[in-house]
Amino acid sequence: MAEEFRVRFGSFAAPTKGALVVFCDDGLRMGPATRSILGKATALVTRAAAAARFTGKLAATLDLVAPADLPVDRLVVVGVGKPKDWTPNDPVRLGGVALGKAGGAAEVTVVAELPTGAMDAETAADLALGARLRAYAFDRYKTKRKDDEAAPRAVTLVVGTKDAAAARRVWPAREAVAAGVVLARDLVNEPPNVLYPDVFAQRAVELRKLRVGVEVLDERALKRLRMNALLAVGQGSEHDSRVVVMRWNGGRPSDKPIAFVGKGVCFDSGGISIKPAQGMEDMKGDMAGAACVVGLMHALAARKAKVNAIGAIGLVENMPDGRAQRPGDIVTTMSGQTVEIINTDAEGRLVLADVLHHVATKYKPRAMIDLATLTGAIMVALGQEHAGLFSNDDKLAESLVKAGQATAERVWRMPLAPEYDKLIDSKVADMKNTGGRFGGAVTAAQFLQRFVGTTPWAHLDIAGTAMGSPQTDINTSWSSGFGVRLLDRLVADAYEP
Numbered sequence: 001m002a003e004e005f006r007v008r009f010g011s012f013a014a015p016t017k018g019a020l021v022v023f024c025d026d027g028l029r030m031g032p033a034t035r036s037i038l039g040k041a042t043a044l045v046t047r048a049a050a051a052a053r054f055t056g057k058l059a060a061t062l063d064l065v066a067p068a069d070l071p072v073d074r075l076v077v078v079g080v081g082k083p084k085d086w087t088p089n090d091p092v093r094l095g096g097v098a099l100g101k102a103g104g105a106a107e108v109t110v111v112a113e114l115p116t117g118a119m120d121a122e123t124a125a126d127l128a129l130g131a132r133l134r135a136y137a138f139d140r141y142k143t144k145r146k147d148d149e150a151a152p153r154a155v156t157l158v159v160g161t162k163d164a165a166a167a168r169r170v171w172p173a174r175e176a177v178a179a180g181v182v183l184a185r186d187l188v189n190e191p192p193n194v195l196y197p198d199v200f201a202q203r204a205v206e207l208r209k210l211r212v213g214v215e216v217l218d219e220r221a222l223k224r225l226r227m228n229a230l231l232a233v234g235q236g237s238e239h240d241s242r243v244v245v246m247r248w249n250g251g252r253p254s255d256k257p258i259a260f261v262g263k264g265v266c267f268d269s270g271g272i273s274i275k276p277a278q279g280m281e282d283m284k285g286d287m288a289g290a291a292c293v294v295g296l297m298h299a300l301a302a303r304k305a306k307v308n309a310i311g312a313i314g315l316v317e318n319m320p321d322g323r324a325q326r327p328g329d330i331v332t333t334m335s336g337q338t339v340e341i342i343n344t345d346a347e348g349r350l351v352l353a354d355v356l357h358h359v360a361t362k363y364k365p366r367a368m369i370d371l372a373t374l375t376g377a378i379m380v381a382l383g384q385e386h387a388g389l390f391s392n393d394d395k396l397a398e399s400l401v402k403a404g405q406a407t408a409e410r411v412w413r414m415p416l417a418p419e420y421d422k423l424i425d426s427k428v429a430d431m432k433n434t435g436g437r438f439g440g441a442v443t444a445a446q447f448l449q450r451f452v453g454t455t456p457w458a459h460l461d462i463a464g465t466a467m468g469s470p471q472t473d474i475n476t477s478w479s480s481g482f483g484v485r486l487l488d489r490l491v492a493d494a495y496e497p
């Protein structure tokens with residue numbers, strides 16, 4: 001993250017320094033306030049657009065350094081295409097484009113106006129949200145920089161709008177979500193020698209400052225609960241396992257909670273079934289599901305969401321040593337079902353199995369959603385553009401798809417069917433922890449389904465979208481924070497009054 005990022009909403013006014021960002025449509029038309037601010041520079045934009053073949057299509061930019069007739073250092077014109085065709089996420093995207101093209105200015109002024117008139121308060125706040133997310137950088141461990149690499153600097157974003165007071169009222173909810181995304185990104189980006197299960201749990205404890213109830217279950221408590229599958233994954237590590245349960249009570253006392261469960265494998269070597277060395281460093285991000293849940297709980301509490309929510313994360317480290325679980329072992333899960341271990345690198349489902357059962361039976365949520373960087377198979381199927389969605393409830397699945405479309409954190413529904421169960425049936429236990437090569441993402445979801453009972457449930461396989469995914473206009477980091485905005489939108493649309 002930049003050293004400091006501030007957002008200020010004001011009226012339409014010409015800035016005297018920094019970078020100025022304005023918008024035009026695909027006909028190079030600009031709003032009246034924008035033309036007034038640009039003054040004589042309007043003609044400069046027209047000439048520069050012709051020379052650069054800039055047409056104003058969505059998210060295209062025209063960059064003018066030290067523009068004549070303006071006191072600013074930089075003028076950026078951002079295309080909005082045809083606003084009538086916008087998706088709900090396009091204003092957020094445009095905010096990211098605006099900040100990304102501002103050239104590292106200490107002050108960036110964005111004129112929140114379309115050719116047809118001023119953007120409303122919600123849209124102006126969405127621009128600020130996109131800029132806030134784009135400003136993120138994880139460089140806290142850098143002590144040296146290249147000669148041409150600028151150090152982070154404080155950034156002030158000034159959003160000029162018709163009704164600044166209304167935008168200020170809308171902004172805190174957006175700011176809360178942005179903070180949740182940033183928290184999730186930070187957790188995923190942390191190195192595994194810094195962020196192991198106990199430290200991760202203590203990061204979650206900090207949510208108490210927002211009046212989130214946080215309970216940390218240590219190994220003694222986990223043994224009493226008989227979370228043997230989760231404990232088996234972590235038994236080869238020097239770092240003890242943890243489960244953290246977070247509670248936000250923003251709804252009526254009689255309302256059942258909605259529950260979110262995250263896989264938190266703080267480092268995944270594969271265990272005895274060890275992974276190849278190439279790329280293993282990325283397995284510090286195998287806790288991205290848990291990071292999302294913590295970030296989401298932060299967002300819900302910070303914006304005082306009118307809902308009761310449970311966030312539960314299973315935190316382990318999967319390492320090979322003399323105590324590590326072996327292929328061929330049989331473990332008894334908290335539910336009483338037994339699992340034959342075929343591959344110790346299929347460990348995330350073992351962690352989730354116990355946590356899902358615990359949440360479903362203790363808290364009896366009205367719906368339960370888990371997030372996990374669970375399988376490479378989902379990346380083979382969907383690439384890095386969609387997360388895999390598996391669900392036993394059509395209404396919940398439809399709500400997730402809708403929320404994904406609104407936030408551009410897209411999900412694609414995958415099948416669940418009894419026919420896949422035979423692939424994980426075991427001859428010596430109730431089930432195996434992997435079903436082999438075919439349908440790997442599906443059989444992993446089938447495995448999880450055995451631990452949710454009758455609770456409406458959805459599983460999001462975020463292996464392709466949570467880390468290492470392509471850079472976007474609102475994220476240039478290795479970690480995306482995927483899922484925070486998606487699930488916050490789900491809560492707002494489907495569960496809040």
